[in-house]
Amino acid sequence: MLVKKASDIRSSEITDKKHYLARREFIRAAALTTAGAAAGALGAGDAEAQSWPRVKIAGPLKESGWGKGEKPNAYEDITSYNNYYEFGTEKDEPARNAHTLKTKPWTVKIDGLVNKPADYQLEDILKPETLEDRIYRLRCVERWSMVIPWVGFPLANLLKRIEPKSNAKFVEFTTLLNQTQMPETRRGVLDWPYLEGLRLDEAMNPLTILAVGLYGEYLPNQNGAPIRLVVPWKYGFKSIKSIVRIRLTENQPMNSWQLSAPNEYGFYSNVNPERDHPRWSQARERRIGEFLMRPTVIFNGYGDQVASLYSGMDLKRYY
Amino acid sequence: MKPLVFAAALVPFALLIWRGVTGNLSADPLAEITNETGIWTLRFVAVTLAITPLRRVTGWNPIIRYRRMLGLFAFFYGTLHFLTYVVADRFASLDFPDGFVAWSTVVNLMAAIWEDVAKRPYITVGFIAFVSMMPLALTSTAGWIRRLGGRNWQRLHRLIYLTGIAAVTHYWWKVKADTLHPAIYAAIVAVLLGFRVVLAIKRNHEDTKTRRRVSVAQGV
Numbered sequence: 324m325l326v327k328k329a330s331d332i333r334s335s336e337i338t339d340k341k342h343y344l345a346r347r348e349f350i351r352a353a354a355l356t357t358a359g360a361a362a363g364a365l366g367a368g369d370a371e372a373q374s375w376p377r378v379k380i381a382g383p384l385k386e387s388g389w390g391k392g393e394k395p396n397a398y399e400d401i402t403s404y405n406n407y408y409e410f411g412t413e414k415d416e417p418a419r420n421a422h423t424l425k426t427k428p429w430t431v432k433i434d435g436l437v438n439k440p441a442d443y444q445l446e447d448i449l450k451p452e453t454l455e456d457r458i459y460r461l462r463c464v465e466r467w468s469m470v471i472p473w474v475g476f477p478l479a480n481l482l483k484r485i486e487p488k489s490n491a492k493f494v495e496f497t498t499l500l501n502q503t504q505m506p507e508t509r510r511g512v513l514d515w516p517y518l519e520g521l522r523l524d525e526a527m528n529p530l531t532i533l534a535v536g537l538y539g540e541y542l543p544n545q546n547g548a549p550i551r552l553v554v555p556w557k558y559g560f561k562s563i564k565s566i567v568r569i570r571l572t573e574n575q576p577m578n579s580w581q582l583s584a585p586n587e588y589g590f591y592s593n594v595n596p597e598r599d600h601p602r603w604s605q606a607r608e609r610r611i612g613e614f615l616m617r618p619t620v621i622f623n624g625y626g627d628q629v630a631s632l633y634s635g636m637d638l639k640r641y642y
Numbered sequence: 643m644k645p646l647v648f649a650a651a652l653v654p655f656a657l658l659i660w661r662g663v664t665g666n667l668s669a670d671p672l673a674e675i676t677n678e679t680g681i682w683t684l685r686f687v688a689v690t691l692a693i694t695p696l697r698r699v700t701g702w703n704p705i706i707r708y709r710r711m712l713g714l715f716a717f718f719y720g721t722l723h724f725l726t727y728v729v730a731d732r733f734a735s736l737d738f739p740d741g742f743v744a745w746s747t748v749v750n751l752m753a754a755i756w757e758d759v760a761k762r763p764y765i766t767v768g769f770i771a772f773v774s775m776m777p778l779a780l781t782s783t784a785g786w787i788r789r790l791g792g793r794n795w796q797r798l799h800r801l802i803y804l805t806g807i808a809a810v811t812h813y814w815w816k817v818k819a820d821t822l823h824p825a826i827y828a829a830i831v832a833v834l835l836g837f838r839v840v841l842a843i844k845r846n847h848e849d850t851k852t853r854r855r856v857s858v859a860q861g862v
Contacts, residue, residue, distance in 0.1 A: 396669075404669035412820040414668060465818075467670055512820045583819050602764055602815070607735045611669050616735040 378541045390458025396469040405545045409505040417545035423504045426549040435570035438486035452476040459555040462594045462623045468608045474536030479527045487571050494526045495576035497568035513579050519563035520576035556625040558592045589642040594623040598639050651715040654682045672730035679723035684809045686716035691834040717779040724772050764815035771808035774801050806831045
C-alpha cells in the first residue's frame with residue numbers, strides 16, 4: 324500500500340525554516356532585479372474592482388477549528404481565478420461572466436435511492452443547519468493550490484435527513500445547465516450538465532461539506548453560488564459548483580472530466596503526488612502567491628481523516 | 643515604417659510588464675506570463691509565415707523587408723516563453739539540498755528540463771518548436787546569407803514550417819478540453835503552409851511544361 328500517513332500540515336511545517344526564509348529572500352531579490360513584470364506580480368491579486376454584490380452571512384458562524392494556522396489566500400485571488408467552464412474556460416472569465424447566474428430562487432432536486440425524495444428549496448436545506456467556518460486547502464489538478472475559508476455544513480447532515488436507502492452506495496451531483504444564464508454551455512467543451520460523484524462513505528465523511536459562503540460572505544457566483552460541494556482531499560474539479568440535483572445510486576456514477584478524458588481523470592481523483600497526470604507531474608504544486616512549488620501531499624494532507632476510506636486499494640489504478 | 647513595426651511588435655511585451663507592475667497579471671502571474679509569451683510566439687510565427695503568401699497574392703513586394711524582424715520577434719517571445727518555463731516550472735519545482743547557489747542546482751535543473759522534454763509529449767513538441775527557431779535566428783544576418791548561399795539559406799529557413807507545426811501541436815496538446823483556440827491557430831498555419839504546397843505543385847507543373855517545350859523545340 325502506497326498510502327502514507329500524513330498529518331494536517333501547517334504552512335510553516337511544509338518547508339523547513341531555512342528554505343522558507345531563503346525563499347522569501349529569493350522572491351524579494353527576484354522582484355527587485357527582474358523587470359517589473361515579476362516585481363509587481365508575485366503575490367499580487369487582481370486590482371480591478373469587484374462587480375458582484377458582497378453579502379455578509381447573518382448570524383454567528385460555528386468555529387470548526389479546521390485550518391487553524393493556515394494562511395488563507397486573498398479574497399481577490401479566490402474570486403478572480405476560477406475554473407467554472409460554464410462561464411468560460413479562461414481563469415478570469417467566470418468572475419466577469421457569472422453575473423448572469425440567477426441564484427434566487429434555488430431548488431435542489433433530491434432523488435434516487437432515498438426515502439425522502441423531493442424538490443427542496445435552498446432555504447429548507449439550510450434551515451436546520453448551523454453554518455461553520457472551514458479553512459481548507461484546495462489543490463487543483465492543474466498544479467496550483469489555494470487556502471480557502473469556506474462557510475458551510477457537513478454534507479452528512481443533509482444525507483441523514485433525506486434517508487438513503489440501504490442499497491444506496493454512491494451520490495451523484497449535477498450543476499445547473501441553463502444556456503441563457505450560461506452562454507458558454509452552447510459550446511460542447513464538456514458534455515453538459517457538469518456531473519460529479521462520490522462514494523457514499525466519502526460523502527458521509529465529516530470533512531465533506533456543502534459550502535454556501537467564503538470569508539464570512541455568501542459565495543460569489545463564480546465560486547459556485549448558491550451551494551457547492553467541497554471535498555478537500557480530492558482535486559478541485561470534484562468540488563462541483565451550483566448544485567441543482569443530488570441523486571443516490573447503487574452504481575458508480577460518471578463525472579464530467581472522466582467522460583471527457585478517461586485516461587486523465589478518474590472517479591476518485593484523490594490528490595496523489597505519486598500518480599502523475601499523463602501530461603504533467605503531480606509531485607508539486609504552486610500555492611497561489613508563492614514562487615517555489617510545494618511538495619504535494621497525499622490526500623492533500625488530510626490522510627489522517629480519509630486514508631482509511633481507501634485501505635487496500637491500489638490508488639494508482641483507482642485514480 | 644520599420645521602427646513603427648518594431649515598436650508595435652514590442653507592445654505585447656510592454657503590456658506584460660505594465661500589467662506586472664500594476665499587479666494585473668491574475669492570481670497566478672507566472673502562469674499568465676507563460677501563457678501570454680507562448681501565444682505571442684505562435685502569433686509571430688504565423689505572421690512570419692504569412693509574409694510570402696501575402697506578397698504573392700497582393701503583389702506587395704516591399705513587405706518582404708519585415709520578414710526577418712517578425713521572425714526574430716517570434717524567437718524573442720519564444721525565448722521569453724522558454725525561460726519562463728525554465729524558471730517558473732522547472733527551477734521552482736526543484737529541491738535545493740545545498741541552497742540556491744550551488745552546482746547541484748545547475749545539475750538538477752538541467753536534469754529536470756531534460757526529463758520533462760523526454761517524458762511529456764506536449765513539452766517535447768514545444769521544445770522542438772523553440773529549438774527549430776535557433777538556427778534561423780542565428781543565420782538571420784546578411785553575412786550568413788552570403789556564407790551559406792541564397793539557395794542553402796532558403797532551404798535551412800524552411801525549418802520555420804516545422805516551427806509552425808510543432809508550436810500548434812504544443813498548444814493543442816496542452817489544453818484540457820477547450821480546443822477552440824488551438825484549432826483556430828492550426829487552421830491558420832494549415833492555410834499558410836498549404837499555400838506553399840499549392841505553390842510547389844504549380845511550379846513543378848510549370849517546370850515540366852517548360853521542359854517539355856524545350857524538348858520539343860530541340861527535336862528530342
